[in-house]
Amino acid sequence: MGDRPVRVVAAACDGACSGNPGPGGWGALLRFEDGSRRELGGAAPATTNNRMELTGALAVLEALRDLPRHPDLVLLTDSRYLIDGLDKWMAGWKRKGWRTASGGAVLNRDLWELLDAARLPGLALRHVRGHSGDPDNDRCDAIAVAYSRGQAPALAVESQPAVTPEVGAKALVEEVAGADAGDRAPRSLQTLLSRLELADRLAAGGYSLRAMELARLLEVPTATLEGKGDPWPWRDWIVRPLGNGCWRLERGAGGLARPQ
Incomplete structure (x- = not known):
């Protein structure tokens, strides 16, 4: 590829929680056009599955901010909550002062505001059914589950090159x-x-x-x-x-x- 920056060609995220609320974890990954990948993850001692889903997405957006992206890149997630929140509900929440249609306070507002600020032009979210065999979704799930169980999974780093x-x-x-x-x-x-x-x-x-x-x-x-x-x-x-x-x-x- 010469001196051309290596672009991100795939991205995915997921969250997990034991007890909901309970100990939680999130996982995310980025794949680059040279075949390498970067994996991310973290844990929270007392949280919910939805918060972990949002946290994983936020980590991806922040990581992508300074990276070259393929024009067809999408963020893969099995969370309808994440997709609907960003694509359908966000505008109405903000118009109503972060209130839902029924007048209640929007849950996880802190994360929604961070996600709104971290949005990247042209980056769409795509839904994938969880545990359906998609390798990136399954890998993110494995990372998230491991962190929710107090484990520290080995994460791939971008510096690992793809070689024949x-x-x-x-x-x-x-x-x-x-x-x-x-x-x-x-x-x-x-x-x-x-x-x-x-x-x-x-x-x-x-x-x-x-x-x-x-x-x-x-x-x-x-x-x-x-x-x-x-x-x-x-x-x-x-x-x-x-x-x-x-x-x-x-x-x-x-x-x-x-x-x-």
Whole structure:
């Protein structure tokens, strides 16, 4: 891509709460056109699911403010509350002094005002049904749930580059292996390269993977794989269902178009 800034091509957010109200968490991610991604997340000790949904969206908008964006970028969310609030209800709330149609005070006004101020021209919200197999929504949900349970999930960072396993990954792994300890790549990068090299070996060997094994390789919840009956692309590979709860990785030349 030369010197052209790497644009954000996908964005998603989600929220979770245990008890509603109760301990909560939010998760978000940005995908870049070079294949790298940035994941965000956080927790609140006493909150609601709606507040976590709004907090995740706010984090995405604030992160996008200073980043180049693809013109077709949309923010993916499974929250109708978030979408309707921004697209349908916001104007009326402000006209009525932050009162609802029934005259009551608008809940979560503090977050709605921050979201209104953080809006980005041309960035639309798109609804996706939760737990429907969308990988970005499922990943955000996994991050949010982990934080709501007091866990600290490992989050991907933008500095992890997308490289082809045949050339880039192998070369970088060899470079890391031969470097002095003080010059080694970050652990997160080493982990990514190991996953890509493993994926390539699995594809070359024609090995089948069980749901738990595939989910760990792809870093997605196992539930994401349930009900997937058709092949789908992942990085430079095609994930092909074999039946009986097993899958196989094939090199991307298998004929499926990669998402733009």
